[in-house]
Amino acid sequence: MYVTIVGCLFCLTVITVLAAFIELGVLNTPLALGIALLKATLVVLFFMHVRYNTPLMWVFAAAGFFTLIIFLALLMQDYMSRDWQRPPAEFLL
Numbered sequence: 001m002y003v004t005i006v007g008c009l010f011c012l013t014v015i016t017v018l019a020a021f022i023e024l025g026v027l028n029t030p031l032a033l034g035i036a037l038l039k040a041t042l043v044v045l046f047f048m049h050v051r052y053n054t055p056l057m058w059v060f061a062a063a064g065f066f067t068l069i070i071f072l073a074l075l076m077q078d079y080m081s082r083d084w085q086r087p088p089a090e091f092l093l
Contacts, residue, residue, distance in 0.1 A: 005046045027072050 016035045024031060045051040050061050 001045070005042055009042060010041055 012035050016032055019028065019031050019035070022028075044061065050057055
């Protein structure tokens with residue numbers, strides 16, 4: 001079972017690297033993030049044994065991901081509220 005999951009993770013890594021060399025425009029980042037999400041899901045389910053635990057463990061794992069999403073949303077809110085400043089012309093060589 002673990003060898004199969006490691007093989008899937010390796011294949012997904014190869015797909016991520018190959019996709020980086022293909023020009024997909026604005027779809028490059030969502031594709032890479034989707035593959036990363038799939039790889040993270042495989043690691044959590046199988047290597048952290050969440051798949052075989054009680055439903056209470058599923059609740060705690062989901063709560064952890066929900067907390068992560070909240071933190072990332074707050075981080076992006078702060079980042080996007082900043083003003084972009086152009087550097088002075090003497091720094092552009």
